[in-house]
Amino acid sequence: MGMWRRLNARRNWLVILKGLGYKGAHFGGINHRFDILAQILDRMDEIEDRWRDFVPEFDFPQKNGFYRYSRDTETGLCGTELSPSMSTISSGEKMLFGVYREVHRTFFSYDALFSSLYRKLCAKLEKRPFGYLVIKTLEDISKKILFSCRECGDCSLQHLAFFCPESQCPKHTRNGPCGGSSESRCEVNPDRPCVWFRAYRRWAAIGRPDKLYQGFIPPRNWELDGTSSWINFHLCKDHQGSPSLTAPTDHGRPPPG
Ligand code: SF4
Structure with missing residues (x-):
């Protein structure tokens, strides 16, 4: 169960990266069989149009953090506005x-x-x-x-x-x-x-x-x-x-x- 939860999280992350325009990603780790990877890729194809729905799962800004991106209304990615x-x-x-x-x-x-x-x-x-x-x-x-x-x-x-x-x-x-x-x-x-x-x-x-x-x-x-x-x-x-x-x-x- 734990393994599938982790794999699902990775799959969702890969879909977000693809949505953001990444051309590739390294999928690593031990005990991964090709059939599992194939399932992930198939599922990515199914959900890639909805990649923005998964952004909140990875949106955990630290307090007063400083990011390159201000909060993006389209992607929902986080950021901090600096005071004048x-x-x-x-x-x-x-x-x-x-x-x-x-x-x-x-x-x-x-x-x-x-x-x-x-x-x-x-x-x-x-x-x-x-x-x-x-x-x-x-x-x-x-x-x-x-x-x-x-x-x-x-x-x-x-x-x-x-x-x-x-x-x-x-x-x-x-x-x-x-x-x-x-x-x-x-x-x-x-x-x-x-x-x-x-x-x-x-x-x-x-x-x-x-x-x-x-x-x-x-x-x-x-x-x-x-x-x-x-x-x-x-x-x-x-x-x-x-x-x-x-x-x-x-x-x-x-x-x-
Ligand atoms: S000053 Fe420019 S050339 Fe020198 S290390 Fe930094 S980035 Fe490279």
Whole structure:
């Protein structure tokens, strides 16, 4: 009986994920026979149109939790509205945020005035080990000082209001807060504010809190680990170069080809 209750809960969860747009899920565990899985898949087919009916079974928000999604009237998924007083940052931080955005727009936008020049330069540098080393060293030093960069090579700074998901989030989440934070504190390090909460405050301070709710940021591309994210961006090798990217972006669309 207990096993079937657990399997039913998993089936309902899988139906919700499918309804939300997930393309696949890992069904794991011991002692699962294929005929049981087949029954679950058959039943999923029967109930998938009613996936919203099962959302309340999984809606158990923690008090004062912070989520990427506000309460969605369509799906019923939970969230917490932040009070205006929680959305303020110092004028110095606001200015710094503005500088980061401007620099990013100038050097890391496919629409920037000199973007085709940057692209040609990066294509040349990639083929010259010494040139590559120079640019990589310059990138590492500056980004380590400013963002505690971990050299992942697939930079997501701009999606997180210029906080590094690799060094500032213990779970390295790139697509929104994990749901474990409480009172705006990190679940893993409660002595620190959740980095997504800090990002929310930056976007809210310029009147764009919606930036945190838009689109989808793909997982990190591990093949780029340790390489230059600057060069990867301009040569469309990182996630931003994908034409199917649906993340909120200020860097324009990648050039064709
Ligand atoms: S996201 Fe990656 S490249 Fe960007 S600052 Fe963090 S570790 Fe460095």
